[in-house]
Structures are given as C-alpha cells and as structure tokens.
Amino acid sequence: MVEKTGQPGYLQIADDLRTQIRTGSLAPGAALPSTAQLCKRYDVSASVVKAAISVLRTEGLIVGQQGKGVFVREDAAASASEEEPASSEVMEQLAQMRNTLATLGERIAELEKTVFQESKRSR
C-alpha cells in the first residue's frame, strides 16, 4: 500500500519498483506485475500505477510490450545510473585522440622502416 508520507503515490511506487530493479529482485528481462496486480498490491487506481510506470519508462529502466507486459530492460542496472550517450564534446576529444594516436603510429612506422633498414646495412 501507498503510505501517507507526503510523497505522492505514483512516486512511491516508482521508487519501490526502482529499488527492486536495482537490488535484483526484479532481474533484467523479468516482467513486472501487471497493472491490475499493482493496483491491488498498492491499493491505488490504474492511473497512479500508470504514472509510476511512465516515470520508470522515462528513466529507461523498463519497456512495455502491448498485450504482453512490462519488462525490466536488459541493461537496466547500468541504465539506473549509466548509459547516457556520451556528450558530443567527449566524443570529439576521443576522435582527436584517436587521430593523434594514428599519427604517432605512422611516425613510428617510418622510424621502424628507417632504423631497421640501417640495422641491416650496418651488419
């Protein structure tokens, strides 16, 4: 049931379910209880349950499938705190670093060619 803590019911349910997902009680790929079951369990209307589900969906923890159910996303554990696309600035700097590394590789290749040829000659 939803307690009178000043916290709205839908957020309490969302928090509850999020905790279960994070602790593994609701494993990745597992189905959440149906809306009807959650309504009974928490003694609230469907609109409250749906609002809670919507929060978790927006957080990326769950995904629903019409007619089938709502499931914990496979990457939900990571998604709880990770899994944001890297910002474009980070990606840009990574690209630059990869370019620098490639250039270094080429310069070293040139050195190798030169040095190891000289090694042969000097023998």
Added chain:
Amino acid sequence: MVEKTGQPGYLQIADDLRTQIRTGSLAPGAALPSTAQLCKRYDVSASVVKAAISVLRTEGLIVGQQGKGVFVREDAAASASEEEPASSEVMEQLAQMRNTLATLGERIAELEKTVFQESKRSR
C-alpha cells in the same frame, strides 16, 4: 498541433518542449506556457499535456510550482546531456586507446634498443 506521426501526442509535446529548452528558446528559469495554453496550442486534453510535463520532470529539465507555473530548471542545459558518468561506448574507446598506446610503447622500446645499440657501436 499534434501530428499523426504514430508518435504519441504526449511524447511529441515533450520532444517539442525539450528542443525549445535545449535551443534556448525556453531559457533556464523561464516559465513554460500554462497547461491551458498548451492544450490550446497543441489541441489536446490536459491529460496529454500533463503526461508530457511529467516526462520532462522525470528527465530533470523542469520543475513545477503549485499555483505559479512550470519552470525550466536553471541547470537544465547541463542536465540535458552532461554530468553523467561516462557511457560504455566511451569506456570501450578508452580501452582501445590504452591498448594502442601499449603497442606503440613496445614498438618505441624496440626502436630505442636498436638505435641506442647502434649509437654505442658507432663510437
């Protein structure tokens, strides 16, 4: 208005408002149009607008104040894409770059060995 793109109305509105927040059309601290105004603008019921607002609230972009309005959070621009732990893609690229650096280091070591041995001999 909400278009018939297969995308639910509430998500279209949320996307629309999020874009405005990101592009600065809705500056941090600025008030969003009221629910009534958004209903008129998008020609939808209040429940659709509220659902859109709820999504943006869950994303941390906005905050509502009873009786007053819904406002863009001051840190909304940052919240949109920054301050998140690095994504798995970033971590993967970093790992690859570490490997590349190790390889380059080994090749340089071989070069140094060769070059400095020849230096000794040539004296």
Added chain:
DNA sequence: ATAGAATACTTGGAATTCTAAGTTGTCAAG
C-alpha cells in the same frame, strides 16, 4: 490433432472530472 473463433488479459494512449493547494489580480472597505 489442428485451425480458427472467442474470451480473457495486457499495455498504451487519451479524455474527463474532481480535489487540494498555491499564486495573482481585482475590488471594496477602512
């Protein structure tokens, strides 16, 4: 046994209504 129809269940979206609580503006009285 198999296929199709019917039924039950499910999510998702949307509309309508109501209540609670707060803010803002207007107007009348002092």
Added chain:
DNA sequence: CTTGACAACTTAGAATTCCAAGTATTCTAT
C-alpha cells in the same frame, strides 16, 4: 494608501472511463 476578501488562474495528484492494439488461453468445429 493599505488591507482583506474573493475570483481567476495555476500546478499536482488521483480516479474513472474509454478505445486501440496486442498476447495468451480456451473452446469449438473439422
């Protein structure tokens, strides 16, 4: 001018209802 009452507006939460679309199970006919 100030203050208080009231109306209008606002967000937030919640309930109820309806519809669309899909899945799973059961039942019936072949």
